[in-house]
Amino acid sequence: MPTPRTETTLAATVSTAIADVILARADHVFGLVGNANSHVVSHLTSRGFPYTATRHEAGAVAAADAFFRAGGGIAVATTTCGAGFTNTITALAEAKAARVPMVYVTGSAPAAGPRHFDLNQAALLDALGIDHFTPTPATAAADAHAAFALAQTHQEPVVLLLPFDLQTAPLADGGDVLSRPELLRPAHATPTRPLSEGTRAELAAIADALAGARRPLILSGRGVVHAGVADDVAALGDRIGAVHMHSAMARNVIGGEWCMGTAGGFTHRAHVPIARDADVVLVLGASFNAFQSRGGSLFSPDTTIIHLTLEEHPSNRDVDKRLLCDLTTVMPVLGGLVADRTTGARATWRDELGALPPAEDPATQPELFHERGADGRLDPRAALRELNRILPSQRTVCTDGGHFLGWVPMYLDSPDPRAQVLVGTAIQTIGLGFPTAIGVAAARPDDYNVLVTGDGGGLMALSDAETVFRTVRRGAVIVMNDAAYGAELHQYRAEGLDTASMVIDDIDFAAVGRALGARGVTVADMSDFARVAELLDDDPNGVIIIDVKISREVIADFIAEVLKKQ
DSSP, X not given: OOOOOOOOOOOOBHHHHHHHHHHHHOSOEEEOOOTTTHHHHHHHHTTTOOEEEOSSHHHHHHHHHHHHHTTSOSEEEEEOSTHHXXXXXXXXXXXXXXXXXXXXXXXXXXXXOOOTTOOOHHHHHHHHTOEEEOOOTTTHHHHHHHHHHHHHHHTSEEEEEEEGGGTTOBOOTTOOOOSOGGGOOOOSSOOOXXXXXXXXXXXXXXXXXXXXXXXXXXXXXHHHHHHTOHHHHHHHHHHHTOEEEEOGGGTTSSOSTTEEEEOSXXXXXXXXXXXXXXXXXXXXXXXXXXXXXXXXXXSOTTSEEEEEESSOOOOSSOOSEEEEOOHHHHHHHHHHHHHHHXXXXXXXXXXXXXXXXOSOOTTTOGGGGOSBOTTSSBOHHHHHHHHHHHSOSSEEEEEOOSGGGXXXXXXXXXXXXXXXXXXXXXXXXXXXXXHHHHHHHHHSTTSEEEEEEEHHHHHHTGGGHHHHHHHOSEEEEEEEEOSBOHHHHHHHHTTTOOOGGGBOOOOOHHHHHHHTTOEEEEESXXXXXXXXXXXXXXXXXXXXXXXXXXXXXXXXXXXXXXXXTO
């Protein structure tokens, strides 16, 4: 819940009205000031409101996004207008695609008319499908409250476009109207209590399929986390003897000996055949996109797919049954219906399996346990296994995007569903890694903050490296440095394209980190990890940047799946 703030007396203006709503409805703001948002930010900081200054506008939005994903509450970001706004477009698009509830306060052209350098920011937001309000002296407070309500109800970003010349305009008497009342529309799927007869009939059919399944598998997504129904899902799995998997956004939501980890390109090879043997798959609160379905190949074409979700999602393969519903309401009912159909002792898939095979076995998969690739640089799997061993276990793992991402969920443990934060994956961008660590630091300040980035994405986001070193109490920045844009290199080298544009000079990130105030270590041999362990033992506080020189010749499984289809 938002923390009460110290009251001060300031003139009631459009800016202070917006700031007062933020004070009442949020817990943290990430921003970069300019001449179109400084009044809002000043009103917040003068009252002691938690505010993190980033060094790039994209960083402000991405940090706010990560703050929400890590469990900190609604995302709030602010920047100035014009170039300050356009710098955020990629991060905004990511938040929209990832269904992150966010209020973004930015400046806009003067109400009196645009200047020669002003942009049509509303049109850009319309192109992204992002709702926006333009607050005035008559609508400022109502618009700000509506932005928060809309963001939270629909799980999406909403933007307040504050006209440059109205920042200090006094509020109009009795001004509590909305500038765009048409935006307050119903949510995608409104929970219905009690459930309709039609929904109950659909649930009964789903219960029949689950009770009759010989090899059931349950795939849980972020919707299970948000709905708070993990116990119901676990009980359902126990009842029917199901094997569990989860999406990358819901890691460890259902743990235990019958969980095979992340579904899709991050699934360990030994577990893929088991997933393909499933005869009924229940997908709960996950988008079931191409990444979760391993490009449509994770499950057999004969598998019955049942999808329970709040809203429609584009799917990479046909779904046999989709029910738009609220899991909070539906899961207890579904559990009861299945229980009615599974009375008495019976053999289950778990009995048939006995136990899940180990995710990896050096005896049968020796190729997964090499220390170096064919080019002599470190195998990223060996490096991440060692980092998993020596880094503090009470951690949050956040990542940039890139080829290296294929190994992070497989080899770096995280303790709970909100302790793995992958900003950038929704629209396949790189360059948001450093800002992600900033948001995580605010949401989970007591955790050891582990950021994993590639060299390409790390260089793109370097403007906020200083912010990471300034705001993270305890953490490590791991640069998986293959001196290349690895995803492009592997995909297009196979097609015979020239790769000169896909390689990067081998940057000394440890030196970069030291220049910005962090401790830096270069790891080119497995023995170099001893130095990392020494630094952690000497002083666990502050940030260590670890430049891991990894091989270009080791290909992540999710890229290998792409190459198979070329």
